[in-house]
Amino acid sequence: NAPDLAGDRNACEREPIHIPGAIQPHGVLLSIDPADWSIAQASANSADLLTMAPEDLCGRPLADLLGPDAVAELACRDLSPVFPHLHDAIPVAVATAPQRPLCCVVHRHDDRVILEFEDTAAGTAHASSEELHRKLSYGVGRIARSGDDVRDICETAVIEMHGLAGFDRTMVYRFDTDWHGEVVAEQTSGLPKRYLGHHFPASDIPAQARELYTRTLLRVIPDVDGPAIPLVPPLDPARGQPLDLSYASLRGVSPIHLQYLRNMDVRATMALSLLVGNRFWGMIVCHSATPRTVSAPLRGVCQELAEVVAARLFRRDAEHRATGFLQARNRADMLADALSESPDLVSGIERRAQMLLSWFDCTALLGRIHGKPVRCGTDATPPPALPTRRGADPVRLDDQWIAAADPVGVYITGAARADFVGAVHLPLSPDGGDYLVLGRRERVRTVVWAGVADGRDKHDLSPRASFEAWSEIVRGRSLPFDDVSHQMAVEIRRRLIDRLMLEERRSRALEL
Ligand code: BLA
Structure with a gap:
């Protein structure tokens, strides 16, 4: 009974899932x-x-x-x-x-x-509320004390949520910037781990579903085969409108999504949103192979645990940025001090090129200062010959690209601006004539997608039949530059411009 959405790319996002006119039967x-x-x-x-x-x-x-x-x-x-x-x-x-x-x-x-x-x-948790709260505070403690990297936090999160909620499989699903996602932690009981490291396309959780999931943090489907129970009368009699079920925990589920879960051999799910700051960071998704009702008190503690996980991720992000930003400033100061000992900027930069390259994890440093070319790093002389996305003709971090780059501000790209590596562009004069560019090499990645290779493209709109893994080789991209690199670029650029202005003032004074 899934609506036929074939051939209509936006149809998925247009399904009005907040007004399904029906509830689930539990x-x-x-x-x-x-x-x-x-x-x-x-x-x-x-x-x-x-x-x-x-x-x-x-x-x-x-x-x-x-x-x-x-x-x-x-x-x-x-x-x-x-x-x-x-x-x-x-x-x-x-x-x-x-x-x-x-x-x-x-x-x-x-x-x-x-x-x-x-x-x-009804519901599987016959545990008393004391029992639930004891389990919750144990989980909260474990998450608060988890290690400092994202993987550690997510692993602790799935272990604790798995113990608390009792589903057969518990995963952390993390969104990427384009809304596709990756299973970054998985815990199972009785089942093999199946999805860890697998990527899923953005269309698996369409935009209106994501929007709804930032307003309600938890939803349960106790039985994907349960009948949809209509509301009577179908429209609100006073207003002639369908009832908005955005916040109703019984809200009827999109038939497309139910089919998706059947294809995955999943009979019941619980999904919890992870909102990190204002960002919809990911979800904790639980699967059961058999129908499973989750009582209201258990839903409450699961949601609290998920909120603690999100808060822990937020804290780790804030700490990581704070340390990174401080380090960026210190490095920029260190560079400025070192450069002040050099008679001229070009030779100063050439001497510190290795340090700069390692800070940015780059292999090419190119630019022009006072009209003099700068070229350092293993990929800069001769200019880097890197495979393009097409895999054929080599591309170079050359003057042509630099001329095309934004002359104002720090310009950072992860995916190549032309079609080569990522670069940090530091314009040093208003006309862009003086600049430095740090180039980062291509990093060929293997992305494991879950079951989208069966002859269709990964943006197909019907729920797919297979979840078998297949690998895609991604070329023509470097590792992305993060906020800390961006901040370091801003700090360094400011010091370099100060130094250039000082040199200009000095040479003008000499002329007089
Ligand atoms: C909803 N899709 C969802 C949800 C998840 C996923 C977690 C939330 C509802 C739930 O709790 O199950 C996706 N589930 C996943 C992923 C994994 C998982 C990626 O377990 C990985 C392990 N889905 C499609 C296509 C469409 C689609 C092609 O694949 C649209 C045509 C739609 N997914 C869709 C819709 C919802 C959804 C409409 C909202 C369901 C609802 O809340 O009514």
Whole structure:
């Protein structure tokens, strides 16, 4: 029943996943008009938990179902869908079936109050809340004390989340700048590790899904084969519009994505967003080979753990940048001091070329200062002959490219501006006549993609049938320059310009 999206590249991103008109079957949803606390819409399965069919519920006061006290209490609560509230379940008793313990998660969005009922007895976590919090604080401690590199943090994260949530496979999926992603950590029980190091194309998580996942941090699909339960009536009667389910934990899932998971032999998932600062950094994705319900309290602690992982990644990024920026400034000062001992800038730079090249992990230093050429490094003399992306004709870090480069500011590229290596361009005069360029060599990389090589291109829009790994050889790119290199380039350029201006002032003074 997946819509046919073949041939339409934007169709994936246009699927309005926040208004699917249906929920998943593991709970019951009511939409309430907060003006009079009457029921506007109910999911078609309402009788399962609430003993009343949607036709009997719609239009009725919510108080008939939950009693006036429960409704009065709800009316006083802050129901805005901020992250922690979303798994904050209230135990409720339905007037018509008081013996059945239910829990209810409530939020308010787009002028409707949405109530989601779940059977308290369902779900795999029968652990007490003390037990859950003990496990959570243990995990938090492990993550806070994890090593300082990203891989270490992610590995600890999957181990701890795996233990807490109990799925068969737990992964950290990290986005790249173009939104494709890589599985950077994987933990399994009973299954072999399968996806570690595999890359997936950006279209696997289309833009509107990514946007939604930055507003809600956690979502669960307990059974990919569960039927979609429509809302009754399908449109909000007062407004004639579909109900916005962005924040509903029962929100019905895109049929394309369900097919994707079936093709992966996955029966249930839980996915947690990692927001590092304001950036959607990645996700913790859990798979189960069998259906798996996750209780509201367990969802709550899993989300807290994921937030701790994101905070740990943020701290590591901040520390890394702070140390890097300090080092960049120190190096620039060191270079300026060394250059001040040289009679002229060109010979000074030539003497320190090796140091500069190693700081930037480059192999060519070229440029012109006071009209005099500078050429240092193993790739600079003779000019570097590097294979192009096409693999055929060699390209050179030459005057032609430099003339084409932006004459203002520090220019850094990871993917080659023409089609060769990355370069740091330091323009030293307003007309770009004086400059230095540091060139970085091509780094041929092997990228392992998960199952997109079966005859189609990797931007195909239907969920793929196979997840077998295949390798792509990526040429014509260097390793990217990071923010710290950029900052170092800015600092060094400023010192070089100061020095050039000093030399100019001196030579003018001599002329007088
Ligand atoms: C959603 N795609 C998702 C989600 C993940 C992935 C994690 C979040 C929902 C969930 O919890 O499962 C992708 N899952 C992955 C990846 C791995 C994984 C990369 O386990 C790696 C191990 N998907 C496609 C194509 C389309 C598409 C071609 O492959 C569109 C035509 C769509 N993916 C799609 C949509 C959603 C999605 C629409 C949102 C589902 C929803 O929330 O309703």
